Amino acid sequence: MEVNRFLSAQHANSDSQYENRLRPQGFDEYIGQKKVVDNIKVMVESANIRNQAMDHCLLSGPPGLGKTSLAMLIAQSLGSELHLISGPAIEKKGDLAAILTNLQPRDVLFIDEIHRMHISVEEILYSAMEDFRLDIVIGQGPSARTMQIDVSPFTLVGATTKSGLLSNPLRTRFMGNLHFDYYEAEDLAKIIKNNASKLEIGMDEVAGDHIARCARGTPRIANRVLRRVRDFALVDGVNEISEEQVHKSLDLMEIDFLGLDRMDRKILQVIEEYYGGGPVGIEALCATLGEDRSTIEDVFEPYLLKEGFLIRTPRGRELSEKGREHIQTSLKNRD
Numbered sequence: 078m079e080v081n082r083f084l085s086a087q088h089a090n091s092d093s094q095y096e097n098r099l100r101p102q103g104f105d106e107y108i109g110q111k112k113v114v115d116n117i118k119v120m121v122e123s124a125n126i127r128n129q130a131m132d133h134c135l136l137s138g139p140p141g142l143g144k145t146s147l148a149m150l151i152a153q154s155l156g157s158e159l160h161l162i163s164g165p166a167i168e169k170k171g172d173l174a175a176i177l178t179n180l181q182p183r184d185v186l187f188i189d190e191i192h193r194m195h196i197s198v199e200e201i202l203y204s205a206m207e208d209f210r211l212d213i214v215i216g217q218g219p220s221a222r223t224m225q226i227d228v229s230p231f232t233l234v235g236a237t238t239k240s241g242l243l244s245n246p247l248r249t250r251f252m253g254n255l256h257f258d259y260y261e262a263e264d265l266a267k268i269i270k271n272n273a274s275k276l277e278i279g280m281d282e283v284a285g286d287h288i289a290r291c292a293r294g295t296p297r298i299a300n301r302v303l304r305r306v307r308d309f310a311l312v313d314g315v316n317e318i319s320e321e322q323v324h325k326s327l328d329l330m331e332i333d334f335l336g337l338d339r340m341d342r343k344i345l346q347v348i349e350e351y352y353g354g355g356p357v358g359i360e361a362l363c364a365t366l367g368e369d370r371s372t373i374e375d376v377f378e379p380y381l382l383k384e385g386f387l388i389r390t391p392r393g394r395e396l397s398e399k400g401r402e403h404i405q406t407s408l409k410n411r412d
């Protein structure tokens with residue numbers, strides 16, 4: 078499988094090197110997300126039997142849960158090439174048209190953050206997805222005419238942290254709409270164990286389980302903690318990661334025993350201290366936090382809601398009993 082990249086700022090961070098090294102190399106290494114994987118496997122197998130392109134599918138869920146990794150496995154299992162692009166990075170219709178017309182039959186086009194694609198660019202996709210055809214308007218006014226260009230039958234895999242923001246015409250063109258959930262600690266523990274051996278470091282089971290419980294249900298965070306712990310082990314000159322090193326790393330990364338990080342706690346704290354525990358509207362909350370609304374809504378809030386630290390009410394966000402207790406304990410420990 079070859080991978081083509083197109084202007085993807087998101088991938089240019091320091092994590093990406095490790096991310097690629099730790100990516101599952103086959104479905105056997107892709108742990109958890111059973112529903113999603115079962116669906117995808119059937120779609121892939123059917124496409125292989127028909128020797129046609131796989132149906133388009135949309136992968137949605139919070140960052141770091143394995144959407145990009147799954148897209149890579151899809152292309153690999155189809156025996157086709159993967160083209161990775163980031164939705165907001167495509168500025169002109171022509172850029173997307175060029176990418177589409179260069180696809181080979183059965184190729185996979187992965188568009189990350191597809192909900193942030195510019196609407197005029199997005200419109201190009203409609204006929205491409207449905208009829209494998211581009212409708213290009215040439216000229217303006219009365220002399221304008223439409224030209225049609227064929228596109229090879231391809232598979233679009235869209236990834237989004239917010240499927241609710243997808244436009245209707247786009248959403249309805251996806252056959253599969255698959256939602257990723259946060260991982261259970263047992264699944265994370267398996268991923269951590271595999272990745273520790275990829276990083277060629279030993280780890281006792283208790284240490285692995287501990288990372289799994291504090292990784293916010295997210296493999297990407299588990300990998301980050303693992304890297305930090307690995308650094309500690311190297312500096313301490315030992316071959317096997319101990320629970321103590323896990324503790325030290327989590328402390329340094331400001332991750333607490335329930336897996337909440339600094340920003341998670343800050344959200345709970347602001348609601349408690351500025352808004353008497355809520356309810357508070359999302360706009361007001363983000364203004365006080367000085368954070369972008371989509372970051373709060375897509376990255377932080379889903380986990381806090383899922384774990385029951387936060388409750389969503391018609392009048393805004395409110396701390397639960399669990400959230401209030403947790404923030405009071407951590408404020409006490411800080412003093």
Ligand SMILES: Nc1ncnc2c1ncn2[C@@H]1O[C@H](COP(=O)(O)OP(=O)(O)O)[C@@H](O)[C@H]1O
Pocket residue numbers: 095096097099100101106107108109110139140141142143144145146147268296297300
């Ligand atoms: N199901 C999984 N099994 C094993 N490792 C995973 C899985 N999902 C994610 N990972 C790990 O987490 C990292 C981040 O996953 P990625 O696919 O980039 O997430 P997303 O695209 O959803 O943000 C990967 O590099 C991989 O190491």
Ligand SMILES: [Mg+2]
Pocket residue numbers: 141144145146189236
């Ligand atoms: Mg990704």
